[in-house]
Amino acid sequence: MPSALINVPKKARRGDVIEIKTLMSHIMETGYRHTASGDVVARDIITSFTCRFNGQEVFRADLFPAIAANPFITFFTTATESGKFEFEWIGDKGFSETAQASITVE
């Protein structure tokens, strides 16, 4: 099972508004729960998501404990030129994942 799912259109016309969808498998443990013996279950969440296009940041989100498991993030951007989207998720316990997808703009 891939941990990151990405949906970026393969092709777009210059100036088109395109939708980008991402899903990262993650437990998103809030840090507010307790075990049966009363111990706190340590927080384990994704804290930040970034999308860069050809090296330049186009979207960023901070994530918090209220966000459910397997965060699904979708956003829009404008297709300006052909290139590469890079996605990065960073979180607690040294969590770090990346993914990428290319687009051809005509």
Place this chain on the structure above:
Amino acid sequence: MAVTRHPTRRDVVRGAAVVAAAALARPALAQAAARIAVIGGGFGGAACARALRRLDANLQVTLIEPNKIFTACPFSNEVIAGLREISAQQFSYDKVAADGITVAAQAATKVDAQARTVTLSDGATLSYDRLVLAPGIDMHFDGLPGYDEAAAEKMPHAWTAGAQTMLLRRQLEAMDDGGLVVIAVPAAPLRCPPAPYERASLIAHYLKAKKPKSKILVLDAKDNYSQQKLFEKAWAELYPGMIERIALSQGGRVTSVDPATGEIVTDFGNYTAAVANVIPPQRAGRIADIAGAADHTGWCPIDPVTFASKLVPNIHVIGDAAIAGGIPKSASAAAAQGRACAAAIVNALAGKPPETPRLDGACYNTVAPGYAFSLKGIYQPKEDQYAEAEVTTSPVDAPREVRQREAEQALDWFRTITGDAFG
């Protein structure tokens, strides 16, 4: 209760009240036999109508159901897989009528909760003292772009038994070996939550014997489902490599379909099916909405003790249409609700306080001939909603004899619930 266009009894009573004092009108009401209308002749409605007559033979009970023959959903997955004929699923209302229940073979088109009348498709109007809505589900076509009634003729849901069941069966029979069968599963709530997985199992059984190069893909808008470990174990044992499931968190939610091309689109992929079984989101049968008993969710909020609608007076809602908390939308739960609702109505008419129901529900899943498992639950109101008081699921590790025995029990269970409702 006779179908009538005459002035309603309420009108007569209202007229009488002009003459008599209100205090005098009330005993008059209590003496006349109360008229109960039940809309929907499925497991819930039929069980409720019969229980009403059993509890009080003076009640005038009318069951409003447009279909002259009822086609049962439980075991209809076996029909799809060619293991059973549709006729084994079909029941008439003759025995229900023989109980002294008036069976009106009409659709209810309108409910006036203030006037306490139901309008039927032939234009007749029927008055009631209490109305029970047991309309089951309708497909929520707006909930899945590309899917509508016409699309269902190409990509059957087969989520109401009958013509849709047979359409899906014929499509499977016509499919070439090596074809991809896609089953699209909606998010909860849906009728019979484990049924998509039972269906995948039984279609795999058919394909293994007849078209062994074929595969099944389950695109699921849920991450977890009822009796999941039992299904997964059975699939590994009986149908290795044949069934793939993509869960919600792996991108399994179907976002649109194209009946012209057979394409099924999720957030992260496109799939082209040889046979597409698209189960759309659902909501309470349309008459519930017309009556004003359904809320923004499309389902009907109820008082769990009496099944009284929280939105409209003198109307009770049972079965799949009701928001019943932990109770799954299943045939046996609907029948249990029907019986409990009947008791609540009889108590209310007699001016007695309601008793707190304790409902039984059982659900059998057959994954191959002679291989079944089950979930049995007892449900009770807790605060303002139904909760599971006790749930027993078949053990994950059990010898085949246990599965065989449960397959036999499943058949007995079907005979019992259909006998209770229609026999």
